[in-house]
Amino acid sequence: MKAAVFHGPRDIRFEEVPRPELNEGEALMRIKACGICGSDLHTYREGLFLQLGLPIEQGRILGHEFSGEIVEIRGEMPSVKVGGRYTTVSMGGNAEFLRITPQIASRMIPIPDDISFEEAATNEPLATSLHAVNLADPQDDQVLVIMGAGIIGLGILQCIKARCKARTIVVDLSARRLALAEQLGADFTINASQEDAVARLKAMHGAAELSLLESAESNIDTVFDCAGATAHFKGTTVLEQAIGLVRQNGKVIVVAVFERKIELDVNVLVRKGIQLVGSWAWTPADFVQAMALISTRQIDRKPLITHRFALEDASQAYETQIQANEAVKVVLTP
Numbered sequence: 001m002k003a004a005v006f007h008g009p010r011d012i013r014f015e016e017v018p019r020p021e022l023n024e025g026e027a028l029m030r031i032k033a034c035g036i037c038g039s040d041l042h043t044y045r046e047g048l049f050l051q052l053g054l055p056i057e058q059g060r061i062l063g064h065e066f067s068g069e070i071v072e073i074r075g076e077m078p079s080v081k082v083g084g085r086y087t088t089v090s091m092g093g094n095a096e097f098l099r100i101t102p103q104i105a106s107r108m109i110p111i112p113d114d115i116s117f118e119e120a121a122t123n124e125p126l127a128t129s130l131h132a133v134n135l136a137d138p139q140d141d142q143v144l145v146i147m148g149a150g151i152i153g154l155g156i157l158q159c160i161k162a163r164c165k166a167r168t169i170v171v172d173l174s175a176r177r178l179a180l181a182e183q184l185g186a187d188f189t190i191n192a193s194q195e196d197a198v199a200r201l202k203a204m205h206g207a208a209e210l211s212l213l214e215s216a217e218s219n220i221d222t223v224f225d226c227a228g229a230t231a232h233f234k235g236t237t238v239l240e241q242a243i244g245l246v247r248q249n250g251k252v253i254v255v256a257v258f259e260r261k262i263e264l265d266v267n268v269l270v271r272k273g274i275q276l277v278g279s280w281a282w283t284p285a286d287f288v289q290a291m292a293l294i295s296t297r298q299i300d301r302k303p304l305i306t307h308r309f310a311l312e313d314a315s316q317a318y319e320t321q322i323q324a325n326e327a328v329k330v331v332l333t334p
């Protein structure tokens with residue numbers, strides 16, 4: 001079968017690899033769409049999170065945000081049928097076929113007829129966004145700031161909008177991503193490549209950076225860190241900005257992964273009584289709820305799919321996904 005194989009940083013090759021062999025009680029999925037995830041990019045750029053790739057003899061097959069059609073079942077696999085369209089989560093989606101074990105099948109959910117494979121492939125990152133929003137538990141009268149308008153940040157915006165009337169502010173460096181945030185209902189956007197986002201937020205919502213003796217006056221209830229820090233990042237991290245900006249007893253939800261350790265003034269966290277919450281992936285219930293939000297059209301994922309590539313062009317696809325200015329979600333269509 002055809003596959004895009006990761007050999008090392010910035011080295012993904014389109015190759016012929018053995019088609020998976022099925023054991024009794026397993027199924028074969030023909031992958032129809034697979035998104036490139038931020039975590040795949042950490043692997044592609046720096047060789048990090050290798051465990052998220054499916055090991056094969058030549059290297060690893062990345063990709064865990066996929067959807068496809070079951071083309072074969074060996075023996076019995078209840079709850080799954082040949083010809084059925086599904087999304088699930090596993091490793092190795094950057095390939096023509098994937099072996100579906102009973103464990104993978106247990107997380108599989110059917111794709112409604114009127115939802116495309118591409119939209120369904122964005123269910124996994126939407127579930128990640130939904131998980132973060134459930135942790136934030138936003139209310140109608142709150143102010144929420146989303147730092148970083150990639151697929152996760154924009155998904156967080158969509159989940160907040162689907163749920164309540166909270167005021168949402170989105171910060172990013174890319175005009176294209178911010179335009180998309182506005183299209184998806186952001187109440188205000190700030191381009192941090194053109195102005196000091198922290199200064200602007202303070203002007204709008206009150207000063208919040210305080211010493212141990214001062215009190216904070218911000219009315220920002222929650223800040224989502226969807227930016228993290230790259231291996232070579234220098235300066236003030238978004239997390240440090242978030243802790244400075246959020247109100248007393250507010251929440252900072254960290255969804256991004258960090259490629260390195262960072263410095264933080266923990267006294268600010270303590271003094272303000274901030275709830276610093278890590279949000280990792282999703283629960284099975286989030287995964288199902290995300291698809292419900294898509295299929296009931298409360299959330300439209302189509303505008304987030306900015307690029308499509310054939311598996312042959314996987315290398316170009318990864319290079320495109322790195323261009324944060326231009327790309328939101330790049331999808332491979334094997």
Ligand SMILES: [Zn+2]
Nearest residue numbers: 037038039065
């Ligand atoms: Zn992902």
